[in-house]
Amino acid sequence: MSDSADRRYLLAVARANFLEGAGEPVRSGVPDHVLASWRRSVSRGVQPSVVESPYSTELDLGSRLVRCAQPVLDQLVEQVADIPMCVALTDGRARLLMRKDSSPSFGRVTDRVCFAQGFGYAEEAVGTNGVGTVLEYGQSVHIVGPEHFVDTLQSFACAGAPIRDPFTGRIEGVLDISCFADHSSPILHSMVKAAAARIERNLLGDRNQGHQALFDLYSRVDARSREAVLAVGPTLVMANTRLQAALDASDRDGLESHVRFLMRRPATIDDRIDLPSGVRVRFRASTVAVGDEVAGMVGVVTVLPEVAGTAFPHRAGRPATPGNESLRSPRPRTVESSSPSLRTASSTVADAVEHGHAVLVLGEPGSGRCALLREQFGRRHPAGESVEILPDELAAAPRDAASRILGGPAGSVLHICRDIDRVPAAAVTTFLDRLAGAGDDIPLFAATSAEPSRSDGLHPTLLTLFGTSATVPPLRHRGADLPALTTFLLSELAPHRDVHLTREAQRIVAAYHWPGNVQQLRSALVDALRVRPVGAIDVADLPAYCQSAPRQPLRPVDEAERDAIVAALRDAGGNRKASAAALGLARSTLYRKIHQYGITD
Template identity: 60%
Template sequence: MGTDGDQRELLTTALAEFLTEGALPEQRGVPNHVAASWRRSVSRGVQPDVVENDYYSELDVDSRLVRCARPEIEHLAEQISAIPACVALTDDRARILGRSDTGPGFGRVLDHVYFAQGFGYAENTVGTNGVGTVLEFGESVHIVGAEHFVELLHPFACAGAPVRDPFTGRIEGVLDISCQAQHSHPMLHTLVRTAASRIERNLLLDRDRVPQALFDAYSRVDARTRGAVLAVGPRMVTANTAMQTLLDGPDQEVLREHARFLMHGRAAVDDRIDLPSGARVRMRGSTVRVGGDVAGLVCVVSVLDEIDARPAAPQVRAPRTGLAPSSSPAWLAAAQTVEGALRDGSPVVVLGEPGSGRRRLLCELFSQVGGRAVPVPADRIEAGPAEAVTRLRGDSGDATGCAVLPVLCDLDRLSPETVAALHRELQEPGRPVVAATCSGTVPEPLLGLFRVSAAVPALRHRGGDVAALAASLLGDLTAHRDVRLSRDAERLLTRHRWPGNVAQLRDALADALRRRPVGVIEAADLPASCQSTPRSTLRPVDEVERDAIVAAIREAGGNRKAAAAALGLARSTLYRKIRQYGIDC
């Protein structure tokens, strides 16, 4: 059952008048969520007479979401097989991950409006629809006929429902049923909501398999050895009695962070590690995987004595005004490797996430060996590889005779054409010895330029370093003013996950200094993001909501009832969002 002729004409007229006059006519028939979507569509420049959506070639069409949704999509397609229709699944950016059609004819019709795998159907490009509007509205919607903002979509009806992570409440994707408007029925809305709930149940069961696999692996290792056994996952730590009594708290924390760093890069681990207490341990183990997910690392830990211990490499000591001291074995190992390469004059590439301190590590360590590092940003290389290399050759030494090290930044951001051109230029006689940073895979043509590589850990794997880093960064930012962190502020910084790494920590401190330029920086002076540890990456709209909630709670002095009233939210809604965003205030 679709909309009748009068309703269709009313909606079409209302949209036409809205586009002409810039205001929605005061007449019945336009649902509130549709009217709000039309306004957003106009404000974002959506064209009402054409479908202008983007195509994305690199989508994870075998993700955990797709795996958990596949049986429900097949079941839902069977339920609506009597009408020409399709069931589609998108990710949290409205990009279509897959589509199941009830017949080839309707599939060809959908292809003409680019409702197909790989294409995006976000509201800011396609206007009101059963995918993008779900993500904007946060709830399920049923968009029929002329309720669509773009005229080419008026022949269709679509019922969409959000698929939420059962732990965080965050929308992971959208499940959508689309059909011709004359075949629309309210039952489609009910069916899609029910199927989305079943997908969420599958996500819950699938997530349970990951920690269970880690615990099973831990149990097998623990049964085979009398030694200290440690299992570390993204949010889970298990240790036997021997492990709990082997080392003190700070040493165990360093081991856990080191394990979290290693488990995403190695299948097997056999490391000798110097701990803050002075103890030296051996960590042997392997990574546990469930499908494409990393469940964690299970290892046996033993304290080394002087007989079987390898000679400990000297710890890298930071220059007086440079790098902050570190207790992270991974960071120290990377620093030792880089320092050795720089002293030997070997080209070195430093791998790690953006903002993790790769470039500063190179610059500070090269200054210790008596030289000066010159960073060359990726955009400068992209603008002209030949000119950049000519500049590099000119930077081989300065007027004082100080050696200069060119640092090619973010090799993974260079286009294939630039990589090829840079490779040709650096193969010519007289090429400089270079260092580089990269956050992904080093482009194949450039691998031959380097003899040494080192990987630095993300800041979330260096929790013990955060306080010292913050103090060092404050010293850089305040030009010797009397500024320090309170214990509560330091606790917040240490607990935060820092997805933007050291660069984000510096920005947070700079933001706090605008509120408290001298004296003791309190927790309330830090940005709202510091009081939030969400379990997944937030969209910009989520960040705005998170910051508003933190600001309201701070303004209410921690009184959540008063904060809910100020925000116009029910207390139950506020508590759900506090859990969703991991807010701690």
């Protein structure tokens, strides 16, 4: 028996022992990545006796990936023309976009195992293979004979390599060479890796207009500058070695989030930014636009000798005045933020309160605009109180609202007009007329609003009342704050209780985009505490929507369906086949809906 045949025999024995042991690992020379794939296949309910490959018609056959891969596949199939084999390209979801055969007879063989255009070869469908395992493992693999999980694939060998976008680093697809196991050779693995690298070079030369414009400006700035240079797009980051040497990973992440937050702002900026580590930098940058779309921002980063101040120290709250709970808000305790954007907003509000300037705080609902105002006012006026005026109240009685502001004692009360962009223009005019009668003797007040680009706009005259404005970033631009913020909210919601998120639950919280911002995160934790009042909060304790990131807003009926799918997946321990059976869905339908609703495992 040859060495390769002997090895395949040992692998076949190991696989049989593995399956008979109900998933217990039996190594016997089984590569680590193959053993890990077998375990995943068992946990996902893959049947070792048959290929159950889902079929999809939603393929992008005119994509940039296909365009860049086409000449490489043509060349590769010519190189292997003397051996029965095929070369295949899949997308990032393991669906075959195209397949080229060295002979018609081998093509008929692969058709019988559904290795054809439109069929999916993800691990969750067909177990260990040269496509799905690449996507799970993140690296190239060479799967030979009994290393496949499914019986009907064991006569084949396949070498697969990931194709990564040269800008984002994300896997856009997989290149695979498949043949009979008897014809397998390590050379196939080398060939597929080299061919995937050629496709990636083609992708680099086939940048879209936005990437091209961002890359061009970054290259020009880097060429003429001796400083650290950073370019940030919606899905792309480029940084020269000076930037990587000047800032640690957490500071780079914080700066990138801040730049994405700034991208909708003026065409050029010159800001001083406090980073999470306490380093202060100067960032001079310009936005890059292609037509009406912003492709990103490119700038020069200079580390300053100044040290950033602490923007958000912990503070203890105090109760509201009895009888006025609906108007007077307790001063909250806060958690120190590592977000440069939030630190900048905090500094602006603190300076306004210090000098008695009316301040307008912009941002999405639930992002903590009022909390920021209350905190900064409370730090400078410990004996003072904040009073909120709701938009409905201001709309119904604008003169009374203005009178309350004018009647407040200076320095002891901060009146906050909440969501003033939601107040009708006629009521705003009446409110302004009443305030104008006081001349320059208007006590300190503040207002919150959505950003003008996201609302119907603010009354122009209203803006003349404010000395400054600050913008609170949404929670999705404050990813680094989530662990500390979650811990803080749990301590506030469940004081003196031993309660925390498991690592897996924290991963789900970090992956969700939180459209309702801090308010929604707090609500999710309230729901979780009802399920698990003490101890480790796990994924199953979080609301179902936390495991979903849909591409567009959902209707109530869609939300109900999504929640049912998440509940079934949780009940089945992530086993999609069992979940599909419990829901009465075909596996292919379940996979499609998981993708549609952006459900994470």
